[in-house]
Amino acid sequence: MTKLFIDPGHGGNDPGATANGLREKDLTLEIALKLRNILNNEYEGHSLMLSRTTDQSVTLSSRTNMANNWGADYLVSVHINAGGGTGFESYTYNGSYSGKEETNRLRGIVHNAIVAETEFRDRGKKEANFHMVRESAMPAVLTENGFIDNASDAAALKSDAFLTKIARGHAEGLASALGLNRKDGGNDGEQGYVEILADSLWTYNTADWDDKAVIVNKDEVFTVIRDKFPVDGGHMYQIKSGLYITANPTYVRYYTK
Incomplete structure (x- = not known):
């Protein structure tokens, strides 16, 4: 704690x-x-x-x-x-x-x-x-x-x-x-999701733009466990797998059901 x-x-x-x-x-x-x-x-x-x-x-x-x-x-x-x-x-x-x-x-x-x-x-x-x-x-x-x-x-x-x-x-x-x-559910208590808009996109092992993990593809959807937060001139989400992904709306769409 x-x-x-x-x-x-x-x-x-x-x-x-x-x-x-x-x-x-x-x-x-x-x-x-x-x-x-x-x-x-x-x-x-x-x-x-x-x-x-x-x-x-x-x-x-x-x-x-x-x-x-x-x-x-x-x-x-x-x-x-x-x-x-x-x-x-x-x-x-x-x-x-x-x-x-x-x-x-x-x-x-x-x-x-x-x-x-x-x-x-x-x-x-x-x-x-x-x-x-x-x-x-x-x-x-x-x-x-x-x-x-x-x-x-x-x-x-x-x-x-x-x-x-x-x-x-x-x-x-x-x-x-x-x-x-x-906490699960983000700011308003609803679960958040991120949909990939770009043809392909890097994810990251940590909140570091240089620490690339695996590539994800257009239309894939991931559960967000940490809402948008700032990282060196941009913003990221953390997804359920533990990886991180850009929060730039040019490349991803955030939504709740």
């Missing part, structure tokens, strides 16, 4: 960044709660803990102590940026430590999924001496989801549908990075 710790940044008497009628603490909590619900409703093989589920004050040390004492396998700290820029960026700890290469590998999967889902401008995968990624005993990422003081980003952040996109990007990235399995 993978233990995932979700940290909505700020809260209580610490509003975080504020601008354009928005407060960071409210946005981070909403994204985190949506993320929790998506993971619990659509994936299995994990347990979750949140540093807060309401508008309450929680110190930085309390947050990492909670995660460390629980024995979390991964920590994600959700934030909204400020300072006049635009787009998305993520951070891991900039120090020298055991497991840094793996921490950055996992972060790359999460980062790419969020950018793919939100279509935020990609400001890059960065490192910094932030408490949440420094004092966590497990791999950790801090995400900065748009700029609250940028008019365009703020307009998007006022949309509940866009906050859901941010949460879904986190969920799909975390599921891919941590190997969580999608």
Whole structure:
């Protein structure tokens, strides 16, 4: 059972960044709660803990102590940026430590999924001496989801549908990075299927475009056990055999009965 710790940044008497009628603490909590619900409703093989589920004050040390004492396998700290820029960026700890290469590998999967889902401008995968990624005993990422003081980003952040996109990007990235399995039936509880539209098409042993398995042919139909998720500039499904296949609608058709 993978233990995932979700940290909505700020809260209580610490509003975080504020601008354009928005407060960071409210946005981070909403994204985190949506993320929790998506993971619990659509994936299995994990347990979750949140540093807060309401508008309450929680110190930085309390947050990492909670995660460390629980024995979390991964920590994600959700934030909204400020300072006049635009787009998305993520951070891991900039120090020298055991497991840094793996921490950055996992972060790359999460980062790419969020950018793919939100279509935020990609400001890059960065490192910094932030408490949440420094004092966590497990791999950790801090995400900065748009700029609250940028008019365009703020307009998007006022949309509940866009906050859901941010949460879904986190969920799909975390599921891919941590190997969580999608529950049978996909998003809406109905079993999904994929039909091959191309004359022939490669499948893949793993979620890697270079790890080719066998060729499937036009009109073949496969049962989907993991719904569409981002992989290096594209998307894949996992099918019942355990293999993976492109989710590009040019080549396949997804449907439910």
